[in-house]
Amino acid sequence: MRASLLLEDGTHVVGQAHGERGERVAELVFNTAMTGYEEVLSDPSYAGQFVLFTTSHIGNTGVTGFDSESRAFCAEGFICRDFSECVDNYRAVSNLAELLKASGRFALSGVDTRYLAQRVRLAGCMKAILSTEDFDPDSLMRKLKSASDISSQDLVLKTRSFSFQNARERSAFVGGNNAQANRHGQASHRFKIVAVDCGIKRGILDSLEELGLDLHIVAPDASLEDIAAIRPDGLFISNGPGCPKQLAASTQILTIIQTFAARLPTFGICLGHQLIALAFDGDTQKLEFGHHAVNHPVVSTCELADMPAGVVMMTSQNHNYHVVEKSVREQFEITHRHMNDGTVAGLRHKRLPIFSVQFHPECTPGPHDAHALFSVFVKMLEEASNASAH
Numbered sequence: 001m002r003a004s005l006l007l008e009d010g011t012h013v014v015g016q017a018h019g020e021r022g023e024r025v026a027e028l029v030f031n032t033a034m035t036g037y038e039e040v041l042s043d044p045s046y047a048g049q050f051v052l053f054t055t056s057h058i059g060n061t062g063v064t065g066f067d068s069e070s071r072a073f074c075a076e077g078f079i080c081r082d083f084s085e086c087v088d089n090y091r092a093v094s095n096l097a098e099l100l101k102a103s104g105r106f107a108l109s110g111v112d113t114r115y116l117a118q119r120v121r122l123a124g125c126m127k128a129i130l131s132t133e134d135f136d137p138d139s140l141m142r143k144l145k146s147a148s149d150i151s152s153q154d155l156v157l158k159t160r161s162f163s164f165q166n167a168r169e170r171s172a173f174v175g176g177n178n179a180q181a182n183r184h185g186q187a188s189h190r191f192k193i194v195a196v197d198c199g200i201k202r203g204i205l206d207s208l209e210e211l212g213l214d215l216h217i218v219a220p221d222a223s224l225e226d227i228a229a230i231r232p233d234g235l236f237i238s239n240g241p242g243c244p245k246q247l248a249a250s251t252q253i254l255t256i257i258q259t260f261a262a263r264l265p266t267f268g269i270c271l272g273h274q275l276i277a278l279a280f281d282g283d284t285q286k287l288e289f290g291h292h293a294v295n296h297p298v299v300s301t302c303e304l305a306d307m308p309a310g311v312v313m314m315t316s317q318n319h320n321y322h323v324v325e326k327s328v329r330e331q332f333e334i335t336h337r338h339m340n341d342g343t344v345a346g347l348r349h350k351r352l353p354i355f356s357v358q359f360h361p362e363c364t365p366g367p368h369d370a371h372a373l374f375s376v377f378v379k380m381l382e383e384a385s386n387a388s389a390h
Helices: 037-041 096-103 113-123 137-146 155-162 167-173 179-184 202-210 224-230 244-250 253-260 271-279 371-389
Strands: 002-007 012-019 023-031 049-053 077-079 106-109 126-131 191-196 213-218 234-237 266-269 284-300 312-323 332-338 344-349 354-357
Touching: 002 106, 002 113, 002 137, 012 096, 023 077, 023 113, 023 137, 023 284, 023 312, 037 049, 049 113, 096 106, 113 126, 126 137, 167 202, 191 202, 191 224, 191 253, 191 371, 202 213, 202 371, 213 224, 224 253, 234 253, 234 271, 234 371, 244 253, 244 271, 253 271, 266 271, 266 371, 271 284, 271 312, 271 344, 271 354, 284 344, 312 344, 332 354, 354 371
Parallel strands: 023 049, 049 077, 077 106, 191 213, 191 234, 234 266, 266 354
Antiparallel strands: 002 012, 002 126, 012 106, 023 126, 284 312, 284 332, 332 344, 344 354
């Protein structure tokens, strides 16, 4: 079976199709990670996107279920150079082709991924159409032009049903065999946290619950009364797909942040980082081609989590938007900076216990350099608890 891919700039390639038949329109982003495709494809932040993998082989480690970041295949599809249906991994329970079919998705292989990545680098993020039915560039372009842009879509609402709500739920999803997830249920709860689910990853849930935090998951349009009734000790704003301004316009997420971050220790990751900036009169803009991989260098610009300024960390990132630095200087201190392009990678409020990062310290997939930053949130919670006790 063949498939055809057309980009917004007219680039057209044809290759081998895998999975179901069909036709989908999405935004094309490239990911330079060498491993971790199962985590990438099940990450809700990739909703509405085709993932162009620049690594040579995809599929050779199969699908384990244990490594899934959500209940579903969240990316719209993917493109790779070589697609392997031969699995060499004792942990695998199926192959990638079977996952594609079960998810109603399809992929394209046998194309020049370096060329396609260069097109995205030059032209920026573009809409694309992937089809197993239509190979006419003119016909594909008409369909592409009539499709809505990803920034106008309510992707968070679509993906919230994919998220795991706690570690026990994840353990049930993988058959109850995940020892790490089972351990989380035995941890003593020190603090009660309201986690606003904008498309939360399993790795973030695991990392927070490892610290003994009692998570109460709510939607970005939850009522202030329902959140207050939980009597939380802290607030967490999760990662997720799409444009932060679109989510801010369609829900009351900014009101939630403004109301509770004024008195509760607050932590945000990725989309959560952007939403915190918006809630305090900051601005966000779309990057030319985004940050998508596990090899992005970030440098700390102040002392944080017992780490001095100037520490360089390799980080996992997945976002198309960034916080505009000049818009947050009055209220926030920059804690981390992306070394490739200088964009803001971390914020700390100058007066309130609010901290956020643009990257993923839970490191699934990716390096563990930044995992200690979760302790910043715990330290804020402890300091708030000690202050209230006195």
